[in-house]
Amino acid sequence: MNDLYKINVAKAEFREAYNTGNVNRLLSVFADEFTDMSAGLPSFFGNTAHAVFRSRMAKLFQRYQVTLVVTIIAIRVLGNTAFDFGWHTLTLTPKGGGNPITSRQRYFESWQKNSRGEWKIDFYIDNMDVAPAMPDAVLPIPQILDQGAQQGKGRA
Amino acid sequence: MVVEISCEEVWREMSNYIDSEISTELGARMEQHFKGCQHCKAVLDGTRNVVRLVSDAAAFELPAGFSNRLYQKLTRKQPKRRRQREK
Numbered sequence: 113m114n115d116l117y118k119i120n121v122a123k124a125e126f127r128e129a130y131n132t133g134n135v136n137r138l139l140s141v142f143a144d145e146f147t148d149m150s151a152g153l154p155s156f157f158g159n160t161a162h163a164v165f166r167s168r169m170a171k172l173f174q175r176y177q178v179t180l181v182v183t184i185i186a187i188r189v190l191g192n193t194a195f196d197f198g199w200h201t202l203t204l205t206p207k208g209g210g211n212p213i214t215s216r217q218r219y220f221e222s223w224q225k226n227s228r229g230e231w232k233i234d235f236y237i238d239n240m241d242v243a244p245a246m247p248d249a250v251l252p253i254p255q256i257l258d259q260g261a262q263q264g265k266g267r268a
Numbered sequence: 269m270v271v272e273i274s275c276e277e278v279w280r281e282m283s284n285y286i287d288s289e290i291s292t293e294l295g296a297r298m299e300q301h302f303k304g305c306q307h308c309k310a311v312l313d314g315t316r317n318v319v320r321l322v323s324d325a326a327a328f329e330l331p332a333g334f335s336n337r338l339y340q341k342l343t344r345k346q347p348k349r350r351r352q353r354e355k
Binding site: 116117120123127128182183185186 | 305
């Protein structure tokens with residue numbers, strides 16, 4: 113099994129962990145210490161990231177039936193380090209009843225191969241996806257930058 | 269468990285997938301990918317259309333004398349381009 117295939121297997125495990133609501137299975141894909149820069153949340157580092165992620169996912173799986181669709185654009189392997197990027201489409205169906213919520217994130221993550229030859233995620237970052245547009249389309253200023261500029265104006 | 273596959277790997281195997289010249293396991297991985305990836309699905313549909321058009325002889329029936337006229341036109345254009353380069 114080559115490294116590219118091993119990372120694909122680990123990513124399939126990541127998907128299945130979400131779809132079965134299994135926190136331990138999900139954490140088994142991550143290194144013991146990693147960096148988590150998930151959208152809309154503070155950044156967490158090292159073993160703190162591990163603990164925060166466990167607690168966050170346990171709450172999520174408790175409240176929702178989760179369906180994750182992974183679309184990997186590319187995986188690059190550079191020795192014992194690798195990275196991949198793509199999209200995560202997450203559908204959350206409230207267990208207590210209610211309409212499902214679907215969101216799509218663009219993600220980037222890096223992997224490290226440990227001494228047992230297993231690939232583990234040691235860095236994760238994502239942000240909300242935006243609808244595709246043609247290169248010559250008139251693009252709005254991203255809301256987050258616009259808000260920052262408005263706040264700056266207030267201070268001046 | 270169906271193992272994930274990336275868009276890059278899908279593009280590499282697209283032609284073999286259309287010709288059914290891949291393993292069952294790889295086929296299942298690609299089908300799973302097409303379900304979630306509109307970009308690759310569009311490439312697959314486009315490639316299939318091109319293959320269908322090329323293999324349909326009727327779609328490419330050329331009018332009588334087309335080859336000769338094309339050759340004459342190309343020959344006439346050639347010296348013109350050379351003259352432009354010399355300037």
